[in-house]
Amino acid sequence: MTDKRCVYQEQITTYLDGELERETAAQFKEHIESCPQCSQELKKWEEVFNLLKLPEEEPGTGFTNSVLCAIHRQEGETADLKQNPLLLHDPWNIKNLTLMLSGIFLLAFSITACLVTGGGQLLLIHTISRFAGIFVDTVFGLLPEPLAAWVYQVGNYLALFADAVLTGIQQKLLLLLSWGETFLMLIRLLPPIAWVVMLVTGFISCLILGSLLENKAAQ
Amino acid sequence: MSKPDAELIVLSQQGDETAFAQLVQRYQNKVYTLAVHLLGDREEGRDAAQEVFIRVYNALPRFRKEADFLPWLYTITANIVRDRWRRQQREKGTIRVSLDEMTVELADHRFTPESVLVKKDVRLMVEKAVVSLPWDYRIPILLRHTHELSYEEIADIMKIPLNTVKTRIRRGRLLLKDILAPMLEQRRDC
Numbered sequence: 001m002t003d004k005r006c007v008y009q010e011q012i013t014t015y016l017d018g019e020l021e022r023e024t025a026a027q028f029k030e031h032i033e034s035c036p037q038c039s040q041e042l043k044k045w046e047e048v049f050n051l052l053k054l055p056e057e058e059p060g061t062g063f064t065n066s067v068l069c070a071i072h073r074q075e076g077e078t079a080d081l082k083q084n085p086l087l088l089h090d091p092w093n094i095k096n097l098t099l100m101l102s103g104i105f106l107l108a109f110s111i112t113a114c115l116v117t118g119g120g121q122l123l124l125i126h127t128i129s130r131f132a133g134i135f136v137d138t139v140f141g142l143l144p145e146p147l148a149a150w151v152y153q154v155g156n157y158l159a160l161f162a163d164a165v166l167t168g169i170q171q172k173l174l175l176l177l178s179w180g181e182t183f184l185m186l187i188r189l190l191p192p193i194a195w196v197v198m199l200v201t202g203f204i205s206c207l208i209l210g211s212l213l214e215n216k217a218a219q
Numbered sequence: 220m221s222k223p224d225a226e227l228i229v230l231s232q233q234g235d236e237t238a239f240a241q242l243v244q245r246y247q248n249k250v251y252t253l254a255v256h257l258l259g260d261r262e263e264g265r266d267a268a269q270e271v272f273i274r275v276y277n278a279l280p281r282f283r284k285e286a287d288f289l290p291w292l293y294t295i296t297a298n299i300v301r302d303r304w305r306r307q308q309r310e311k312g313t314i315r316v317s318l319d320e321m322t323v324e325l326a327d328h329r330f331t332p333e334s335v336l337v338k339k340d341v342r343l344m345v346e347k348a349v350v351s352l353p354w355d356y357r358i359p360i361l362l363r364h365t366h367e368l369s370y371e372e373i374a375d376i377m378k379i380p381l382n383t384v385k386t387r388i389r390r391g392r393l394l395l396k397d398i399l400a401p402m403l404e405q406r407r408d409c
Contacts, residue, residue, distance in 0.1 A: 057261075060265070063269070068239075068240060070273055074273065
């Protein structure tokens with residue numbers, strides 16, 4: 001017995017698809033009636049085609065409402081984003097903001113500590129004082145003689161008083177800022193450039209940490 | 220009297236939520252059915268269908284009035300479901316049921332005469348067989364047989380040439396015929 005495949009078998013699925021030309025379809029039908037092999041194959045394919053007509057399914061009650069709710073939620077989030085670009089309602093953003101402020105505080109605190117303890121060589125303060133002195137002298141020079149002398153005298157008293165107050169504050173600050181003699185020693189020993197590098201690194205680390213936390217929250 | 224799609228789309232574009240709800244109600248079964256059959260999971264299918272309509276809502280302002288809504292909807296569904304399926308594959312590792320395994324599984328499935336008659340069993344086996352197909356064959360097969368679209372419409376939805384659609388459907392059918400053969404034999408014997 002020869003296992004020769006009938007050429008019409010190639011046309012079965014096309015026939016079932018309704019894609020055969022009218023004339024070819026008529027020939028095909030005629031052949032099927034006389035060929036048991038093709039007839040059997042056609043039945044198999046018809047079964048497959050029928051099985052593949054899977055029924056339409058329903059997503060269940062409340063599907064439309066759940067879609068609308070999801071859209072409302074999405075729109076609410078968008079509106080919040082527009083109104084509050086910092087997204088302060090998000091605890092992760094509050095954390096980032098706190099970290100950033102901490103970084104700024106750390107920077108300011110350290111610079112103050114550096115200047116108060118003399119670690120910063122007071123270059124900036126000297127420059128500001130010199131310019132301030134020149135300005136004050138110029139202003140005094142414009143005043144009439146007796147008044148200038150009087151103002152100058154009062155100014156001296158005030159300066160002495162301010163000096164006393166600032167010295168007191170400086171001592172208090174030193175007391176507050178001192179975390180032990182070792183720390184103060186280190187501050188005095190470090191050159192200003194090392195301070196700047198260290199503080200900027202600390203500040204950037206805070207920002208990177210904040211960014212990492214934000215990414216983690218977004219996942 | 221229900222409004223035509225075009226009118227509902229225009230109203231939805233103008234922000235009419237009731238009109239959009241009607242559009243969802245009108246097409247939710249089609250989208251859900253396609254998503255479920257492509258993913259082989261009803262829960263996932265429901266989530267995917269919801270995502271489809273959210274994307275439709277967002278994209279509706281850009282929808283051209285003269286275009287057909289349903290093919291556009293099917294394209295969005297196919298894209299979203301494909302992305303979900305890929306994500307699933309990445310998360311699970313590449314769990315892919317080989318055709319041989321699937322055929323053996325179906326052949327080994329002990330159908331009692333009663334269970335053969337239960338349409339639900341047969342339907343589930345067919346769904347499983349469809350999900351075992353390579354992804355590229357799944358969409359055209361389902362769009363052609365379950366959703367009864369023409370080859371041209373499928374090519375338009377999938378954005379691929381007509382001949383590619385025909386080839387994929389032909390190969391998909393041959394695979395399905397092989398996979399379902401044991402079940403068909405058993406049905407015939409009963």
